[in-house]
Amino acid sequence: MTKRASVHSKNLQTIFYPNSVAIVGTNKVKGTVPGDIFTNILDAELNGVIYPVSPGEKFIKGVKTYKYVVDIPDPVDLAVIVFPSSVCNKALEQCGQKGIKAVIIISAGFKEVGEKGLKKEMELLEIAEKYDMSFIGPNCLGVINTDPFSRLNASFARKFPAEGNIAFLSQSGALCTAVLDYALAKNIGFSKFVSFGNKADISEIDLLYYLMDDEQTKIILLYLEEISDGQGLIKAAQDVIQKSQKPVLIMKSGRTSAGASAAASHTGSLAGSDQICDVAFRQAGIIRCENIEEMFNIAIAYAYQPIPKSDKVAIITNAGGPGVLTTDAAIKAGLQLAKFSEETTLALKKSLPAAANIKNPVDVIGDARADRYIAAINAAMTDGDVGSVIVILTPQSMTDIDTIAFEIAQASKHYDKPVYASFMGEADVASGIRILQQHHIPHYILPESVCNPLATIYNFCQSLKTENKLVTTDLSFNKDAVNSILSSAQNDNKSYLPEYLAVKVIQEYGLPVLENRFVKTEDEAARMAGEIGFPVVMKVMSEDIVHKFDVGGIVLDIQSEEDAKTAFRSIHEKVNKAMPEAVIDGIYIARQVPKGTEVILGVKKDPSFGPVIMFGLGGIFVEIFKDVSFRVAPVSKQEAIRMINETKASKLLAGARGIPEMDVDSLAEAIEKLSHLAVDFPQISELDINPMIVLEKGKGCFVADTKIIL
């Protein structure tokens, strides 16, 4: 943990649970941010003392004011600054002098307005660092903590939300007001609600770590517009998910904005930065959401109901059509329909009319009243094969909507199995939906909409069981050797490594290279070729030559020492003729590549997430079909196998119709090792292994050509 992070970790507790709060820069004007914020914090009945600081007023709403924060006679835990940006810095300085450690800066007019604002924002940071203060903002809506031990509404939101287990963090302030309004109407409660604005000091990463240990929070929702520290975000999310088992849902906007810089190599031209964001989130176990609705559809299912113990659902409906549509959606989401036991079938037969469908999805038929619903729900809840229950209702003239809603809530209390509901329609079903929401039964406008959230939750919980047991292979690499090669190249101001050194680098990290030598004389060439064993290939090594083949600098299929000598001479003659000015450093001899399947591995740098590994099958698959997969480094062997299988062409490695199974295992190990090289040496800006030859299962794989750019 960095020094600032540990400062934040302490101060965040004070931000959420202050014993005393100063509202710095407030006034009496209703409908303005400085005015409303004081009203809000007062109305929420804070569990602590409130000190309005207002140079122009003696009191506000009967509460005594102070001219400056330093005038407050008692100690102050938290300052909420609402002054115009012009005087914010001075106010923050005074907070530091007063010994305040926790600050929320609501005021706008900083980074978001350009250069001048950015400068002021950097000054805020300097002041905070000087006094070991931490601040949220600037340019934000504020912070809400519904915990009765705090009841803090340090925000200019219209509403104080209900208490709940969902934490919501947002980079956009305006979105927060929409979310609060949406949540209030649906009786969705929050534990902590934070608009963190420009995140000049406290970032989403600090907030994630805080929420990891927050007892009120069961699930974390985060809206992000910009990822400044991708590696940090990944690490924080992984820690939260694995240590506290809390799902982290992120909605990240800017999907279609073109990536920052287009790199020249394959890797560069194929990876859009949003694609990398997708990949990184998946690696971290983050659930990426497309919109607010998807986010809350998952959140209410997770926050309000027990975790489904299996992926098998029971569907109960009074309308066949929606039952079929929900079945379709369940299967598409990767869920299964539960198969009822004989007891269940018997129980359903007894309590439902003859025309009802007692198979899953259960159709209690249009004229069903609450008694049929109760019977069907009880039967499904007690069936061992049922992991969760989805109840669908359409408003027929005889449907006793409110009673059914109430009975669902009762059943939910009685059994430790999740139940979700969809009362279709809008006007007639409104009161029933309200009853469901009051009792924390997750309700969905369309029954189909419950399936994806349910599958997401189920998969999340399953992955917690398996992903923790990641086999971290005990790898040791010759870091020093690589370091000296790279340092000496950098000292010589070289932008890329000659092939024999590039091969050496990856060899030191355990990648399977073909046996090779670097020679300078004809005799040496013959002897070394003999040592390697025939056939061998020879390549000219020269910093002046880019396209070795075109100048006759490559000879393949050398079968004897005599051949080796001839090849040595031929390379020198041809190169000298084609490029008389080129300096030949020597000749690189390597065992000839055996036949196998060609794949490509690559490393590139993502501006947000750092080193990224690429994999794809060679030839048309990368060139024409762009059939590649990515991972943020490092990559475990298991993850490497998933990465390989993600490409469509991986079927060609798996052994299909006439094609033998290839050595995917050794390929995955190579990917793992390469990913560690990428992490250990950030000075490698691009690395291409093209091609790597994968042999049949058990026979390994070999790097045939490699390129490292610094």
Next chain:
Amino acid sequence: MTKRASVHSKNLQTIFYPNSVAIVGTNKVKGTVPGDIFTNILDAELNGVIYPVSPGEKFIKGVKTYKYVVDIPDPVDLAVIVFPSSVCNKALEQCGQKGIKAVIIISAGFKEVGEKGLKKEMELLEIAEKYDMSFIGPNCLGVINTDPFSRLNASFARKFPAEGNIAFLSQSGALCTAVLDYALAKNIGFSKFVSFGNKADISEIDLLYYLMDDEQTKIILLYLEEISDGQGLIKAAQDVIQKSQKPVLIMKSGRTSAGASAAASHTGSLAGSDQICDVAFRQAGIIRCENIEEMFNIAIAYAYQPIPKSDKVAIITNAGGPGVLTTDAAIKAGLQLAKFSEETTLALKKSLPAAANIKNPVDVIGDARADRYIAAINAAMTDGDVGSVIVILTPQSMTDIDTIAFEIAQASKHYDKPVYASFMGEADVASGIRILQQHHIPHYILPESVCNPLATIYNFCQSLKTENKLVTTDLSFNKDAVNSILSSAQNDNKSYLPEYLAVKVIQEYGLPVLENRFVKTEDEAARMAGEIGFPVVMKVMSEDIVHKFDVGGIVLDIQSEEDAKTAFRSIHEKVNKAMPEAVIDGIYIARQVPKGTEVILGVKKDPSFGPVIMFGLGGIFVEIFKDVSFRVAPVSKQEAIRMINETKASKLLAGARGIPEMDVDSLAEAIEKLSHLAVDFPQISELDINPMIVLEKGKGCFVADTKIIL
């Protein structure tokens, strides 16, 4: 048009616009179908006379009843039968006797309850045919016509919907009640609303044709659980779309149910019937929807606003975050962001504060009141580059929500450009949303949700312009020749054609086959091979031999007449040795296939949609990647090109990195011709051309091997 279809066409007008209606089997019991249906039709104030028919009552709600329908002294246009199924048939018979032509049978207890019910349902059909009657149902919710000239509510729905331009047809009755409730809450109006249940007589196809000419209907929504006549549905939808330019939206459930029968050939094993349904809908121009929400999201955008003249949108928001999310969604949906003119930019600059974003998406900033929204909307509406306007609002404390809603409605009236809105949140924005809905401004809970509907509408209208101009190539085929080949094979009880006949069949339909002969003697073989020109191939023709190659029945690369004689003898010797009992019919000689790209064409039968054409690239692309595309036959050349381009591997035909461009044009022509063969000869149950060799552009393509199963 069939005889029944023309009967229905006349009677449907009477069903929707009756001058007199008999409710056959009604009673006084509230909360029951027979009771409610009379109340509903009475309450809706029908523009006509209502006659309750009830054997047990003298009057209902003060209206005189009749014991039997035949007792009514006046002529009756429409009968609505609500008797139990046991007496329905008798009631229908009496309706026939009374001269009633139009009937709605609400009663359940027919096909849906099994064999016995199906029998009763078939009887209903016989009675209807006898009297030239048409009926909707049985087992349905009924029919609603909101047109003031009718105001018919012959249904047991709780609500009479608002008047509007949307027609809704549903196979599920229960779904209808949910839809009506949903629509009422959102002020969505309907022109016609039909629950057609078991569609024993009048089907969705008849209803589509009726709605094609219905002036009240602008767009048609259809929920289907089962497609009984796929070809008819496609034809009807195409007619409606092309003749009346009304969009047809279909939601079809049962996506995941496995296809009926798994055929043995490639085509069969790859085509799931839901995939064919997708393909068929797309060919017909039908917009397939996943759920009710998607359907109405499109319907309100189309029904209530003008058609966008371009795909360029302007986004106006008071919150940056949702603006970015909507931009993402717009681009993903295939729309573009409009580029504002200098005038627009100037106008925005003048009326918005300095901190506002005057580029698209326009951010009027959180504290915006109606004046800023008006200025921005007017600027966008008058900009020539803007095709449509999306207005986003989040409820900040100063936002005058209702006024802004009202101003959007005013702007919409003033300009001939579509405007859509999203007021985010729920409780605070409710009154604003209501104002928007009252003024028919399409409203979406999430601003992102407007993008797909908008793109769908735009693409639909664009396709009307282009798809109508389908070049129907003037093809003429030798139908008689094919007919005689197929008939004679069928007469001989053959289940497949020998290769030389299969080749002849496709040749008669203009498919490019390699020059070939069928010979019986060695000398003939030599002469004919010479006529064809070398190299040629020879294959044994024998009904007893399936795997020709394995028994030495194929010789390739024959270079001279001498070689041809040797090959002829060799085939006979080897086959006689391997299968002494096999009868050799003769030898098939063909020009040897030139080198090119291998593709596969196929024909199979879909139980709903009839002959289906398959296309894919040979080798791994079909075998391992299942990279194939389908179309319902017939297929125009243009459609065939789209079909080819739909496969990922088609990139290999288009000319990419080192691979020459292949003759896609002649391939598309071959697909077109093959599709006509499939339509003209339904007795062909399967046809495989595997492979077809496509040569470089301008050099054509050739069938290398073909198989026809009867």
